[in-house]
Amino acid sequence: MKLAGWIIIALFALFMLGASVAPKLLRLEAARAPLEQIGYPVKYLLLIGIMELVFTLLALYPRTALLGGILMTGLLGGAIASQLRAEMPVYSHTLFGVYLGALMWLGICLRSPALLAIATGRGQ
Template sequence: MTLHRALWAGRVMSAFVVIALVADGIIQLFAPAQIASMLQETGFAMDVTRVVGPIVLACATLYAIPATAVLGAILVTGYLGGAICAHVRIGELGSSPEIISLVLGALTWGGLYARNSRIQAILPLIR
């Protein structure tokens, strides 16, 4: 893949992650009733959306800004890991939310890798 194509592939992957996280954050802040049943299933109170929503939006913002993208990726990874853990805790191994979180995590780092030469230098792929 050429450098230009890799850069654009990384941007597209990263944009998908940012859009998904922003949508999640907005739903948690402005329409928590939409996710009330999922929160109840995983054992979280409705009040947690007022805290988690802004955190998700902050993570997405940090990831979207090139200067803070690595910090954002680390924070997104932590958030997604927590989401996976919440579902493992209740015995939902391999559930849709887990798969989505896993894919978003892979896209987070794949997108950052494709668009950031510093990450490529730290983690070179064998060709």
């Protein structure tokens, strides 16, 4: 289970770093256009990219995975709320944050037997 957890969290991190963090930090059009589309100023691009980078790295490191998961969940929740407010398509855009969050938490929980026990209701 630990190996599966590492593979899943690595896939999550690779996706976040390649598809979300890098375009934001490089200020690519692929990151600017969606931000403008949902009504946010481009000036927040770098801040959001840095938060995504830090939270992803925290989620990767086992000792800080819980903190990283909580912070990333907050960030993804904000993204979901923004997509809802902008009336974006539900399954492809709005719920994408839910899909990412579920993948991240699956990876975090499979790497930590204690968290997995709590998440499944088998913890003390």
